[in-house]
Amino acid sequence: MPAAPAPEGVTALGHYRLTWTTEPSPVPLAQLFEIEATLTDARTGAPIEDAEVRIDARMPQHGHGMATKPQDDPGACTGEGQARTCRHPGGRYRTRGMKFHMPGEWTLSFDVSGPAGADRLEAVQRL
Amino acid sequence: MLLLAMACAEPEGWTDLERTRILSLSPLPAPPPRPTNAVADLPAAAELGRALFFDEGMSADGQTSCASCHVPDLHFTDGERVATAIGTGKRNTPSIEASAWGTWYFWDGRADSAWAQAAGPLLNPLEHGLGADAVRARVAEAHSPAFEDVFGPVSDDPQRVLAQVGKAIEAFERTVGPGASRFDRYADDLRAGRESDALTAQEARGLRLFVGEAGCVDCHNGPLFTDGQFHNLGLPTVPDGGIDPGRARGAGDVLVDPLNCRGAYSDAPDACPELTYLDPSFPDFAAAFKTPSLRNVARTAPYMHDGQLATLDAVLLFYDTLPGRALVGHRELTLRPLRLSDRDRAALVAFLGALTAEP
Numbered sequence: 144m145p146a147a148p149a150p151e152g153v154t155a156l157g158h159y160r161l162t163w164t165t166e167p168s169p170v171p172l173a174q175l176f177e178i179e180a181t182l183t184d185a186r187t188g189a190p191i192e193d194a195e196v197r198i199d200a201r202m203p204q205h206g207h208g209m210a211t212k213p214q215d216d217p218g219a220c221t222g223e224g225q226a227r228t229c230r231h232p233g234g235r236y237r238t239r240g241m242k243f244h245m246p247g248e249w250t251l252s253f254d255v256s257g258p259a260g261a262d263r264l265e266a267v268q269r270l
Numbered sequence: 271m272l273l274l275a276m277a278c279a280e281p282e283g284w285t286d287l288e289r290t291r292i293l294s295l296s297p298l299p300a301p302p303p304r305p306t307n308a309v310a311d312l313p314a315a316a317e318l319g320r321a322l323f324f325d326e327g328m329s330a331d332g333q334t335s336c337a338s339c340h341v342p343d344l345h346f347t348d349g350e351r352v353a354t355a356i357g358t359g360k361r362n363t364p365s366i367e368a369s370a371w372g373t374w375y376f377w378d379g380r381a382d383s384a385w386a387q388a389a390g391p392l393l394n395p396l397e398h399g400l401g402a403d404a405v406r407a408r409v410a411e412a413h414s415p416a417f418e419d420v421f422g423p424v425s426d427d428p429q430r431v432l433a434q435v436g437k438a439i440e441a442f443e444r445t446v447g448p449g450a451s452r453f454d455r456y457a458d459d460l461r462a463g464r465e466s467d468a469l470t471a472q473e474a475r476g477l478r479l480f481v482g483e484a485g486c487v488d489c490h491n492g493p494l495f496t497d498g499q500f501h502n503l504g505l506p507t508v509p510d511g512g513i514d515p516g517r518a519r520g521a522g523d524v525l526v527d528p529l530n531c532r533g534a535y536s537d538a539p540d541a542c543p544e545l546t547y548l549d550p551s552f553p554d555f556a557a558a559f560k561t562p563s564l565r566n567v568a569r570t571a572p573y574m575h576d577g578q579l580a581t582l583d584a585v586l587l588f589y590d591t592l593p594g595r596a597l598v599g600h601r602e603l604t605l606r607p608l609r610l611s612d613r614d615r616a617a618l619v620a621f622l623g624a625l626t627a628e629p
Contacts, residue, residue: 246491
């Protein structure tokens, strides 16, 4: 069976495009999984390597999020303290420790802080 | 078209969704590997674990073994509302039959392995009532040389010996599964496209409700019939029960348990993703308890974390009306009163009976 196309979307203000994959795929119920999002400029399609992307998920109909604290991979970082900068080669941002502990409708959220400013994408994921 | 749809709604003609859900409940896979316990699959460790499990000398009163509450003939439960050993606790004795597949242990998940769990009651003053020193002394006195054959010389570190006792008990528990049921035969037949007489018409009706309208599979899913997660049902309180914080306390406890996956006695302390990503302050952990497996559930009354419901009929009546409200936190928001007919409730209870292991 051919793999389904990776889900994608454009952030609310139109600045960025995100595509993402999960490992394992599809998202398993009540098991830890990772998510890798590729961030590009929505107009030019160029990958953005120096943004911050915070990935989270909630069940809006249940009023709760995940029972885990996912951790965003900081990327390749140099420098210390205020001078610390991190790059994400190829515009790829990885978050580990996601878990959808109940079946139903989850809302994935991507909070991007990048060169065009802050922007957000929400996407519904059914399990 | 309507007639066709109705015909397909009979148990002989499951919808694709129903079929998928039914097959996701069976068969029971082999137990997953346990890297934190290097002897988990060693037959000699399982034999030692069996001896430890039934050793009444492993207690302050000389009369209490693991089997005092985890009675083999009762699917490793005790038939009592709450556990009584040296003293009386506040929670119902859970079965150990599903332990080989678990992630979190105890009703509140305060242990992250079966071996860490097994060590807990040995030290609990209401259960075996020992200190780690006394556990070590009993091992040296009564379980030599079997213990040395598995672990080498008895360590001077009583905590290490306690962890090793737990690891041997886990090895034994891995040989004790829930067993295949008539439902598993039914699922086999369904998978193979065979006619099946493994379930009665009433049980099949219960199965349809279980995977559909009644929503039982929202939490009782997978081959163990549990999501292994924690939920607040907003149960009526028991007069002497007080307020039990459940997972809200257990999630913090497991992070500091010296016998956890990251601890000095773990055989794989660098691979503990569940601990790494656990959020102990998750608000819905308040008064939440672990979803129990439903395999052999008809033989393990009474029910709920505090044993407050005596029969499966009482459990179904609870879900039917959801009386009262949660005293702490809030009731799981997916729960709605089922408002089933008497016939449908009886069908669900009948289906749960088909999860009992066949002889």
